[in-house]
Amino acid sequence: QKEVEQNSGPLSVPEGAIASLNCTYSDRGSQSFFWYRQYSGKSPELIMSIYSNGDKEDGRFTAQLNKASQYVSLLIRDSQPSDSATYLCAVNRGAGGTSYGKLTFGQGTILTVHP
Amino acid sequence: GAGVSQSPSNKVTEKGKDVELRCDPISGHTALYWYRQRLGQGLEFLIYFQGNSAPDKSGLPSDRFSAERTGESVSTLTIQRTQQEDSAVYLCASSFTSGGALEQYFGPGTRLTVT
Numbered sequence: 001q002k003e004v005e006q007n008s009g010p011l012s013v014p015e016g017a018i019a020s021l022n023c024t025y026s027d028r029g030s031q032s033f034f035w036y037r038q039y040s041g042k043s044p045e046l047i048m049s050i051y052s053n054g055d056k057e058d059g060r061f062t063a064q065l066n067k068a069s070q071y072v073s074l075l076i077r078d079s080q081p082s083d084s085a086t087y088l089c090a091v092n093r094g095a096g097g098t099s100y101g102k103l104t105f106g107q108g109t110i111l112t113v114h115p
Numbered sequence: 116g117a118g119v120s121q122s123p124s125n126k127v128t129e130k131g132k133d134v135e136l137r138c139d140p141i142s143g144h145t146a147l148y149w150y151r152q153r154l155g156q157g158l159e160f161l162i163y164f165q166g167n168s169a170p171d172k173s174g175l176p177s178d179r180f181s182a183e184r185t186g187e188s189v190s191t192l193t194i195q196r197t198q199q200e201d202s203a204v205y206l207c208a209s210s211f212t213s214g215g216a217l218e219q220y221f222g223p224g225t226r227l228t229v230t
Contacts (some may be wrong), residue, residue, distance in 0.1 A: 001172050032217050043204075043206055043223050049217075092217050101210075103160065103170060
């Protein structure tokens, strides 16, 4: 089992729709969760972080975390063609141990928003 | 303010040569991270620094890879006797601290091609 798994893509949604991106992780001790957006040929850009169970909203983006189910998701409302990118889920184990700073990334989900 | 900067942006080298990649973190960020992204693949953690110490070197692929950091400033990743499998984009990130909130911000990367 991979440490961080994302729903297989590519994901294609029409402009204006809600895009739903999912991620599961295997380490139950994980504490911090992040979503990055990566445009082709560019470096990852942080779009959301979440640390507590529940929802966190920022503009058109909502991150959802369920630690009991070891599941984190990202919803993009009113999707725009400019949202077309690869979305990376990243997980950190949090306090304690030498792996404190390490982010473990999923393979990414390619999202295409078509006009 | 200025983001993470990396140099060079592109490096082409012959197999067997040594290369040095440089990262300048965001001012005030005490933690610095190196990742590698091979073509079409996810990000692999290499090493991270808190100040100038490296608590976690677990991701370095072999003893040909080494990294150092001067204080809470510039870091250099050195690859000795480069091999073709070292070809990848090397990404550097920084964060305020390796404790608590761990938002990591990435630089533009160095694309390394070993011929």
